[in-house]
Amino acid sequence: MKGEFLSEKTKATFWKVVLEYRKKREKALLRNNLEYEKFREELYQIKKKAISEIESLKEKAIFALKENGINVFEAKDAKEAREIIKKLSEGKTKIIKSKSNVFNEIEEEEFLADKELTETDLGDFICQIMREKESHPVLPAIHLTPEEIVKKIKEKFEVDLEPKPEKIANFVRNLLREKISEAEVGISGANAITSDGKIIILENEGNISLVSRWPEIHIVVSGFEKIVENLEDALKIVRASAIWGTGQDFPVYVSIISGPSKTADIQNQIVIGAQGAKEVNLILIDNGRTKLLKEGFEELLYCINCGACLNFCPVFHQIGRNYGSKYLGSKGVIFAGFSESLKEAVNSNCFACTLCSACFENCPVKIDLPKLMKKLRSLMEKENLQTKENQEMIEKIRNFGNPFGKIEEGKIPKKLYCC
Template sequence: MDPKELESMRKSFKTVENKQNLLKNNPQILKFKEEVQEIKKNTINRNKELQEIAINSFKRNDINVLFASDGKQARDIIFDIISQEDETIIAKSKSNTLGEIGVSKYLGDSRIEVVETDLGDRILQLKENNNKPTHPTGPASHLNVAQITEIINNSMNLNIKANAKDIMEVVKKDVKEKIAKCNIGLSGANAIAADEGSLVFIHNEGNISLLSLLKIHIVVVGIDKIVNNIEEAIKIAKLETAYATGSLITSYINIVSGPSKTADIEKILLKNMYGAEKVVLILLDNGRVEAIENAKECMWCIGCGSCIVTCPVYSAIGNDFGFNNYLGGRGVVMSKFIEDSKTSFDSGLYKCTLCGLCTLNCPVSIPTSQVMEKIREMSNNEDLSINNHETIKENIKNKGSPY
């Protein structure tokens, strides 16, 4: 990672860490930590049962539910829906799950324009090289105002000054103009409430609200995000907000439980008022069932990114430590199941120092270093090794060892 970008990232992370520290002893947050830990443990243990409850609830609410066993199947489903509507441009919100399956590149290669509506993601989209995010909720944390200004001016043929407000206004105007051409919105979700058949979204920018008003709203969610009910989902949303941004509450919490409808005329149910005419939920496995069996603790994650903010390895090398949108040690562990085993090696299986700071700063106390050791043992038993280790072995074999 570029030294200037690392410096900007560390500065951004320090700001988040300072704000987090002001909240960590807040009685409400401490209470949420205990409750959410139990919620995640319970719901991951009951995941298969909750999937069935959720699917039935969504069908009752007129939400189309499809299951994708892997990233390719999820991408194909998304592409088919877009093709059936004959669309060439769609609007997308920030989503680690969508980043996991590489949907933006896939659609772009298929000549479908994807408009990133989150400011940070849009900046990275306009960046020519190495546009991998550095934080799950602050994807452009590694870029300073001057760097972002250069990206905006070069990509949009402008000459604005290095001012955060000006950057925001220019990007907002451009994105809103593009959204006006879109009929399909694509997003993830922060939680699924199984009992009610509801999708819960948290955001600060208001962009998911805009996407949910388009003709079709496609939502891709990992099966690990299913909880019992809305009350549990809101607790997770509030805890995630506190640890991700250092704020007690996010600007928006959206709950979607079906397509747009009204009954204001003689209580006659009419569909397709202001919001989406069709809501499609894609439940994604993509290695999660296997991860639940072998690294269950990593599935407790609520996606706040607190682990990487204080990770010494991540501070030293940045987003080279991780896999796609899964960053840091937990991301490396997940890559073992989400992709082939070689990916987890190449993205840092032996970079982790097992210091345990990630666990100390995790709101649900994921024992990442313990899981990392387990994955290393699994890999050794499978007689797998990383490319660098093979190179070192060959060098020793060819040149001899001094010992």
């Protein structure tokens, strides 16, 4: 296994949060009158249908989005996506950004280094100032204590704060107000896109509403798999994201963006750019997704990025973000195999997965991640990309019929491998 184990303190905090989350999730389902399995099946069917028709849905969506005044770009890989963002933000220096898994997917060191790029999600902002990687897609700063955070704030901003979440949130709110008011470009992700040209974004903090409305230019980065047929399906995904992501009934805010801001208040003449963004750009990213479709891994594209699979994963509970690559956990490992390389998937601790199915049982869209993981491992075997330990174990099974090697009566094998 590559990388370090989480500290005992982080493991304990994570378990505490996860157990509270599970109770909240159950309550949210009850309050919404939703049956766990029935709702999962409904979501699974929505995504299955959308992905099976993705080419025609994408075509329809691009046409409708353009009709609505949204500029649409298609990027075949991360490099192309970065180029488009650079071009769209040419001549601008102040950029604000909200949480976006796809942005993390395409980001690399030095990208937008000539700009002032500010994270506006509280957890991501904390990770940014602490120069730490996010440790969970929904709870990016879960590994940091309030004491560690205020220590960094003192160092960086020379401000003394009580180590309390509300004090930290208030300090960051005031600090970011200034950055937001000066921003020229806002970058966000999307939770769903409808084939009739609407972009749906959910949030709790209110920062995404500001990122998408305050600057003149709004850039949305999204994988094309976010496209669904209609708003009804999109809102079911929004509800599921809240229930499975944070155990809420519904997110605090849901934005439905169907074009740049406009007004016809003077003489009924349409003017683009009233109070919101004057320019809305959507970058639809492939970056390995078509390959997933072609190679029979389409289920991975049902993912709504709720992070529920990580919450109960025994491997993630031990090694945290060392399990996965740009995306975390088994989903991240499999995605890396197609967006980057099979070698990267091996390096993301592919063989640490125990195939226990906790991810599958907790996934709102019923992605059978263990099945996909086995399939990925067989691709690796064909390419002879097993880890040294695995190769040794396979050899021993072939030669001795067991993973330990030659077993001598009364002696304990030197190496005990787990299968």
